Amino acid sequence: MNSLAQNHRRAGQTLLIDADDTLWENNLYFERAIADFISYLDHRVHTPFEVREHLNRCEHATISAHGYGLVSFRRSLLDCFEQLSGTPANEQQRDRILGFAEAICDHPIELLPRVRETLHELATRHRLILVTKGDLAEQTGKLERSGLAAHFTAVEVLPEKHHEAYLALASNHRCDAGHTWMIGNSPRSDINPALSAGLHAVFIPHDFTWVLEHETLNPAPPGQHLLELPAFPGLLHHF
Numbered sequence: 001m002n003s004l005a006q007n008h009r010r011a012g013q014t015l016l017i018d019a020d021d022t023l024w025e026n027n028l029y030f031e032r033a034i035a036d037f038i039s040y041l042d043h044r045v046h047t048p049f050e051v052r053e054h055l056n057r058c059e060h061a062t063i064s065a066h067g068y069g070l071v072s073f074r075r076s077l078l079d080c081f082e083q084l085s086g087t088p089a090n091e092q093q094r095d096r097i098l099g100f101a102e103a104i105c106d107h108p109i110e111l112l113p114r115v116r117e118t119l120h121e122l123a124t125r126h127r128l129i130l131v132t133k134g135d136l137a138e139q140t141g142k143l144e145r146s147g148l149a150a151h152f153t154a155v156e157v158l159p160e161k162h163h164e165a166y167l168a169l170a171s172n173h174r175c176d177a178g179h180t181w182m183i184g185n186s187p188r189s190d191i192n193p194a195l196s197a198g199l200h201a202v203f204i205p206h207d208f209t210w211v212l213e214h215e216t217l218n219p220a221p222p223g224q225h226l227l228e229l230p231a232f233p234g235l236l237h238h239f
């Protein structure tokens with residue numbers, strides 16, 4: 001990893017910035033909902049760990065078929081319940097299970113520390129583009145509620161953040177790869193595919209990164225940079 005210890009600020013960059021668990025808390029709410037679901041299920045045979053493993057498999061299958069978002073999460077909880085209990089959920093069980101997912105929609109946006117001030121300052125020196133994945137209405141709704149929308153010149157809500165998506169994004173926004181950075185908490189969706197598309201990257205780990213986003217961080221190819229920062233305000237030392 002290139003540490004770039006000289007700590008100088010670069011001018012006039014394009015910063016592609018992830019949203020969930022980079023700007024605001026997100027996966028934490030899913031983890032709470034899943035914990036509630038597991039204790040409700042109170043399975044006689046499977047341990048909580050095994051239920052969680054099975055839910056991960058259900059989520060993988062649901063997302064492949066229906067994409068990211070709350071609709072998929074609800075469906076995954078129901079699939080997991082029905083597969084492990086061996087019977088379809090009755091109306092009362094269904095309401096209860098969907099209630100765990102509803103708790104996530106109602107949560108106000110909780111920004112990570114000093115995100116607002118940091119974005120405000122970065123926007124005076126750089127072009128900021130929000131790059132997230134998931135359901136368009138859910139993600140744009142969160143951005144509106146966050147009060148951060150004015151800092152971004154563009155917003156991209158992608159079905160998946162892979163190599164091709166970054167190539168298309170860089171082309172659509174006329175990004176010069178040598179001056180473009182993807183910033184986020186997910187090795188799988190933010191860092192590795194951005195590096196493979198020729199961009200620089202900034203990894204800002206989050207303790208509650210979703211298990212489906214875990215992946216080994218690739219090194220930056222020659223001529224590209226990968227920074228790792230402990231928290232979002234650290235960007236102001238580099239940009």
Ligand SMILES: [Mg+2]
Binds near residue numbers: 018185
């Ligand atoms: Mg994220």
